[in-house]
Amino acid sequence: MMERYVWGLHEVDETQVAVVGGKGAHLGGLSRIEGVHVPGGFCVTTDAFRRIMAEAPSIDDRLDQLSRLNPDDREAIRTLSARIRRTIEGIAIPGDLAAAITRALAQLGEQAACAVRSSATAEDLPTASFAGQQDTYLNVVGPTAILQHVSRCWASLFTERAVTYRQRNGIDHRTVHMAVVVQQMVFPHAAGILFTADPVTGNRKVATVDASFGLGEALVSGLVNPDVFTVRHGEVVAKAIAAKQRAVHALPAGGTRDVAIDSQRQEQPALTDAQVVRLVRLGRQIEAHFGRPQDIEWCLVDEGFQIVQSRPITTLFPIPETGDQENHVYVSVGHQQMMTDPMKPLGLSVWQLTAMAPMHEAGGRLFVDVTRRLASPASRAGLLDVIGRGDPLIRDALETVLDRDEFVPSLPDAGPGGPPTSGASAPIETDPAIVTELIKRSQASIATLKRDIRTKTGPALFDFLLDAFEEHKRVLSDPLNLQAIMAGMEATWWLNDKLREWLGEKNAADTLTLSAPDNITSEMGLALLDVADVIRPHPEVVAFLRGVEDVGFLDEGFLDELAKLAGGTDARDAMDAYLDRYGMRCVGEIDITRPRWRERPTTLVPVILDHVRNFEPGAAERRFEQGRQRARKKEQDVLSRLRTLPDGDRKADEAKRMIDRVRTFIGYREYPKYDIVSRSFVYRQALLEEAERLMRANVLPDKEDIFYLTFQELHAVVRSNQVDDQLIQQRKDAFRSYHALTPPRVLTSDGEAVTGAYRRDDVPAGALIGLPVSAGTIEGRARVILDMAEADLEAGDILVTTFTDPSWSPLFVGIAGLVTEVGGLMTHGAVIAREYGLPAIVGVEQATRLIRDGQRIRVHGTDGYIEILP
Numbered sequence: 001m002m003e004r005y006v007w008g009l010h011e012v013d014e015t016q017v018a019v020v021g022g023k024g025a026h027l028g029g030l031s032r033i034e035g036v037h038v039p040g041g042f043c044v045t046t047d048a049f050r051r052i053m054a055e056a057p058s059i060d061d062r063l064d065q066l067s068r069l070n071p072d073d074r075e076a077i078r079t080l081s082a083r084i085r086r087t088i089e090g091i092a093i094p095g096d097l098a099a100a101i102t103r104a105l106a107q108l109g110e111q112a113a114c115a116v117r118s119s120a121t122a123e124d125l126p127t128a129s130f131a132g133q134q135d136t137y138l139n140v141v142g143p144t145a146i147l148q149h150v151s152r153c154w155a156s157l158f159t160e161r162a163v164t165y166r167q168r169n170g171i172d173h174r175t176v177h178m179a180v181v182v183q184q185m186v187f188p189h190a191a192g193i194l195f196t197a198d199p200v201t202g203n204r205k206v207a208t209v210d211a212s213f214g215l216g217e218a219l220v221s222g223l224v225n226p227d228v229f230t231v232r233h234g235e236v237v238a239k240a241i242a243a244k245q246r247a248v249h250a251l252p253a254g255g256t257r258d259v260a261i262d263s264q265r266q267e268q269p270a271l272t273d274a275q276v277v278r279l280v281r282l283g284r285q286i287e288a289h290f291g292r293p294q295d296i297e298w299c300l301v302d303e304g305f306q307i308v309q310s311r312p313i314t315t316l317f318p319i320p321e322t323g324d325q326e327n328h329v330y331v332s333v334g335h336q337q338m339m340t341d342p343m344k345p346l347g348l349s350v351w352q353l354t355a356m357a358p359m360h361e362a363g364g365r366l367f368v369d370v371t372r373r374l375a376s377p378a379s380r381a382g383l384l385d386v387i388g389r390g391d392p393l394i395r396d397a398l399e400t401v402l403d404r405d406e407f408v409p410s411l412p413d414a415g416p417g418g419p420p421t422s423g424a425s426a427p428i429e430t431d432p433a434i435v436t437e438l439i440k441r442s443q444a445s446i447a448t449l450k451r452d453i454r455t456k457t458g459p460a461l462f463d464f465l466l467d468a469f470e471e472h473k474r475v476l477s478d479p480l481n482l483q484a485i486m487a488g489m490e491a492t493w494w495l496n497d498k499l500r501e502w503l504g505e506k507n508a509a510d511t512l513t514l515s516a517p518d519n520i521t522s523e524m525g526l527a528l529l530d531v532a533d534v535i536r537p538h539p540e541v542v543a544f545l546r547g548v549e550d551v552g553f554l555d556e557g558f559l560d561e562l563a564k565l566a567g568g569t570d571a572r573d574a575m576d577a578y579l580d581r582y583g584m585r586c587v588g589e590i591d592i593t594r595p596r597w598r599e600r601p602t603t604l605v606p607v608i609l610d611h612v613r614n615f616e617p618g619a620a621e622r623r624f625e626q627g628r629q630r631a632r633k634k635e636q637d638v639l640s641r642l643r644t645l646p647d648g649d650r651k652a653d654e655a656k657r658m659i660d661r662v663r664t665f666i667g668y669r670e671y672p673k674y675d676i677v678s679r680s681f682v683y684r685q686a687l688l689e690e691a692e693r694l695m696r697a698n699v700l701p702d703k704e705d706i707f708y709l710t711f712q713e714l715h716a717v718v719r720s721n722q723v724d725d726q727l728i729q730q731r732k733d734a735f736r737s738y739h740a741l742t743p744p745r746v747l748t749s750d751g752e753a754v755t756g757a758y759r760r761d762d763v764p765a766g767a768l769i770g771l772p773v774s775a776g777t778i779e780g781r782a783r784v785i786l787d788m789a790e791a792d793l794e795a796g797d798i799l800v801t802t803f804t805d806p807s808w809s810p811l812f813v814g815i816a817g818l819v820t821e822v823g824g825l826m827t828h829g830a831v832i833a834r835e836y837g838l839p840a841i842v843g844v845e846q847a848t849r850l851i852r853d854g855q856r857i858r859v860h861g862t863d864g865y866i867e868i869l870p
Contacts, residue, residue: 003045003051005045005047005048005097005100006044006100006101006104007019007042007043008041008042008043009027009028009040009043009181009183010031010032011028012043013025013028013032014026016028018046019045019179020046020119021043021046021118021119021121022119022120022311023117023119023179023311024043024119025119026290026310026311027041027183027310028043029290030286030289030307033289036282036285036307037304037305038306038308039184040108041108041115041183042181043119043180043182044180046121046177049178051094052093052154053088055091058087059087059088062084062087063084063174066081066173067173069167071164071167077163077164077167081159081160082160084158085155085156088154088155089151089154091151101143101147102143104182105146110142110143111141111142112141113141113184113185113250114139114140114141114146114183114185115181115182115184115185116152116153116180116181116182117137117181117182118136118157118180119179119180120157120162120176120177120178121175121176121177121179135152135153135159137153138215138250140185150180153180154178156178157176157178158173170736186299186301186306187215188214188301189300189301190212190213190214190270190271191211191297191298191299192209192211192212192298193295193296194207194279194280194294194298195208195209195293195294195295196286196287196293197751198230199295199315199316201754202317202747202752202753203751204293204750205233206231206232207231207232207283208228208229209227209229209271209279210227210228211226211227211229211269211271211276212227212247213247214247214248214249215247215248227242227271229271229273229276231277234277236273239269239273241268241269247259247261271300278305279298282298282307286310292312292313294310294313295311295312295313296310297309317362317741317743317747318363318741319749320360320361320367320369320749321362322360322369322749326371327407327409327749328749329369329374329398329401329407329408329746329747330362330367330747330748330749331367331394331398331745332366332367332745332746332747333351333366333367333368334366334743335391335394335822336390336391337590337805337827338804338805338822338827338828339588339805340365340743340822341591342363342364342735343364343365343590343591344591344707344708344735345707345710345713345735346687346706346708346709346714347591347594347707348361348591349712350592351590351592353466353711354469354472354676354679356473356476356477363738363741363743364734364738365743370398372411374398374402375408375409375410375411376412380402384398389824389826390824390825390826390827391745391823391825392756392771393755393758393843394745394756395756396757396758397744397746397754397756398756400756401748401754427487428480428483430657430660430664432664435518435665435667438478438480438481438484438671439518439668441475441478445475446679446682449471449679450682453468453686456686458693459715459718459719461686461687462714462715465683465686465711468679468683475675476672481672484668485668485669487661487664488662488665488666488667488669489669491662491665492509492513492825492826494658495512495655498651498654499638499655502645503641503642506772506862506863507774507775507861507862509834510773510776510834510837510861511775511837512635512638512663513835514627514634514834514836514837515624515626515628515631515835516662516666516835518667518671519666519667519668519831519835520667520670520671521673521674521806521809521835522670522832522836524810525812525832525836526623526624526813528604528813529611529615529619529623530620531574531575531578531611532612532615533617533618533620534570534571534574535608536612538565538566538567538570540567541562541567541571542609542612544558544562544568545609546609549609558601559575559576559601562575575604579597579601582597583596583598583601584678584680585597585677585807586600586603586807587787587788587805587807588805589680589806590677590680590805592687596684597807598681603789606791606792607791607811610791610793610814611810611814614814619813627836630837635659638659639652639655642655666831667835669831670806670828670832673806674806688703690706690714690718691705694706694717694718694723699717699721699722705723705728708732708735709727709728709731713727758770760864762863763863763864763865764865764867767865767866767867770819770841770843770847771823771841771843772840772862772864773823773824773825773829773830773834774818774834774840774861775861775862776817776839776861776862777860777861777862778816778817779858779859779869780796780797780798780816780817781794781796781798781854781855781856782797782798782800782854782855782856782857783800784801784851784852784853785800786802788807788811791811795816797815798815798817798818798819798857799812799817799818800820800847800853800857801821801848802821802822802847802848803820803821803823803829804820804828804832805828805829806832812838813836816838817838817861818833818840819841819844819857819859820840820843820847821843821844821845821848822842822843824842827842829842839860839861839862840859840861841861841864841866850868851866851868855868855869856868
């Protein structure tokens with residue numbers, strides 16, 4: 001097919017991104033919407049760009065060099081990308097290509113003023129907008145100047161910011177091509193940006209309009225503060241009129257300049273309310289055409305609006321699909337499970353199939369719909385109480401939604417709609433044999449699962465797993481299991497409430513629960529200290545492990561190598577025994593697609609080496625015993641003080657009963673998660689074996705491709721031996737894009753991400769506020785760690801991270817305090833911090849950004865705030 005270098009805007013639409021780039025394709029699509037006016041123009045296609053690139057073979061080598069650079073090596077990227085730009089701008093445009101552009105220009109009017117705009121094939125995409133990555137030139141007059149600016153647009157594919165953006169987003173430079181849009185210049189009275197959804201809250205029912213006088217450049221470049229209008233249901237509900245001192249105007253001979261606005265006009269709105277409403281109506285039409293919220297650049301010319309750009313708003317968190325028009329309120333599962341990273345489709349679907357409540361997916365995260373529970377006064381109070389004790393920010397966000405008139409309908413009774421608020425809270429005896437029995441039941445059920453799954457393969461495996469998921473849910477919903485969990489939590493709440501009321505003491509249960517028995521997660525942390533004890537006396541083993549730490553994931557067979565060293569057999573046996581008991585764990589363990597410690601034991605090596613360096617032999621037993629003694633001393637202290645109060649004997653007896661109860665049951669709080677993760681590892685191994693069979697049958701190129709299919713889709717692939725490669729690629733792209741999204745604690749069906757606040761005035765100015773989950777005050781060096789494998793901790797350090805799940809607990813034995821962005825009173829980080837007696841605060845918004853690695857901080861674990869020290 002003969003290459004075509006120029007297409008009229010009216011000839012293209014959004015399906016032709018590969019030919020005319022994102023901007024050109026969107027403008028073509030816009031020009032086809034009835035009632036939407038787009039300035040006339042044409043596109044210089046990506047064929048033209050490829051032809052120019054072929055004129056300079058040296059560019060190929062430079063692209064190779066560029067792709068090998070680290071995205072953080074600013075200097076090297078700057079130098080190399082400038083070289084590539086100079087080369088492109090220096091290439092003479094071949095005669096036939098120049099003639100095609102000049103012919104198209106003649107139709108606009110040869111001396112017409114034009115805007116020359118870059119349009120890359122990887123911009124204005126649903127998953128990455130690339131806003132501002134390439135260049136636009138305004139008011140360019142005459143064929144010579146137009147051709148020169150077309151060359152500049154081609155070169156702008158390699159600006160430093162565009163190159164860095166692609167490298168950070170994993171986009172290969174060679175796969176992106178540059179088209180150029182040449183459009184008739186408009187000289188507007190006012191211009192600006194329309195967002196068809198609120199870009200801050202995400203609310204899809206709210207539109208915002210930014211407007212200033214003259215060309216939109218003044219606004220985009222930050223020269224002026226715009227007027228801002230907020231529109232809901234077709235009317236302006238809020239506006240802020242700015243003093244607009246400057247505007248950008250076009251010059252008659254070409255180019256632009258900024259000019260002062262005369263003082264009488266500065267305070268005038270750039271648009272009337274009626275114009276704003278009309279513009280938003282146009283925006284809604286455009287949004288409907290593209291099927292998603294849009295960020296639209298507009299100009300007002302002679303009372304009519306011209307649309308000069310529309311791109312998807314990529315920062316909005318998606319909304320769970322329900323298929324109805326009702327209002328819904330969703331609570332994040334990730335904030336309850338201490339894992340707010342996106343999950344892959346197989347992980348999402350297995351969690352949904354084994355969860356105790358219906359869960360909805362959006363943005364790679366799971367949410368529970370609590371609308372029905374909020375609608376009935378009785379269930380609402382219970383839900384807010386339980387959630388408020390665990391995570392006050394979620395409670396506050398839900399109350400914010402409830403305060404809005406009629407968003408949540410009122411219903412007489414709760415009906416179905418999620419798990420019971422407080423589980424089965426019928427009382428059970430304070431008897432350690434109950435915990436022993438529950439653990440025995442869990443172990444027997446998992447042993448049966450491991451035995452029976454061995455012989456299953458193909459479609460029979462999937463039928464077996466669906467039955468296994470039902471058994472999984474049966475074990476978790478065992479009334480005795482729920483009663484034991486709630487007994488520990490309710491005893492904690494009772495002690496904290498009553499001892500505060502009677503003795504004025506905050507969070508007394510934190511000390512009373514130190515070294516509680518049967519806590520599988522805290523045992524896991526201490527057991528790694530015992531592994532370090534085996535390794536410490538053998539210098540060859542320690543040196544070998546330091547080498548493994550440097551190599552990382554490249555050397556997963558290192559356990560076999562250990563046996564060749566002096567003391568290595570003991571070291572290997574100790575690690576193997578640890579992995580047999582805890583190897584099913586990993587960071588983000590609720591996602592079955594995450595690699596487990598048993599598969600990647602190198603993950604544990606940095607922590608073991610820290611323990612070898614920072615601890616003396618026997619530390620695990622000493623730590624546990626010290627905690628037990630502190631708890632016992634606290635108990636004696638509390639009971640003796642209570643006996644001195646009026647009615648003191650009764651109060652002391654009640655407190656004693658509750659202390660016994662909390663120590664009997666609070667450790668078991670961690671066991672059900674261990675049960676879930678143990679089962680998940682069995683499922684994972686069976687599914688990966690199935691994936692290897694599919695690879696051998698040439699159905700899949702890579703076994704981990706199964707992670708991008710739901711359980712049901714994978715079942716279908718196993719039955720048919722056919723897979724949709726395109727679907728897997730789309731899922732990979734989507735998963736990559738979800739990393740840029742921050743999941744909200746509460747999300748509404750309008751798309752609004754509702755953030756709660758701590759309503760407190762009892763903290764010092766400048767302090768960071770969170771939820772106090774483990775008492776005590778500690779001062780030390782903050783270590784901001786986002787990946788457990790990167791941890792390098794010294795005794796006395798305070799760990800600051802986004803979230804911790806049980807896999808982080810081996811780090812807890814070596815730190816002095818904990819700060820996380822996500823978590824609640826009964827989530828794993830909080831439970832283990834209390835077990836180890838670490839002052840801890842969770843739910844600290846943006847802690848990893850506001851606290852710098854290495855800063856000294858003071859954590860007030862009793863009062864729930866952090867001071868950053870000079």
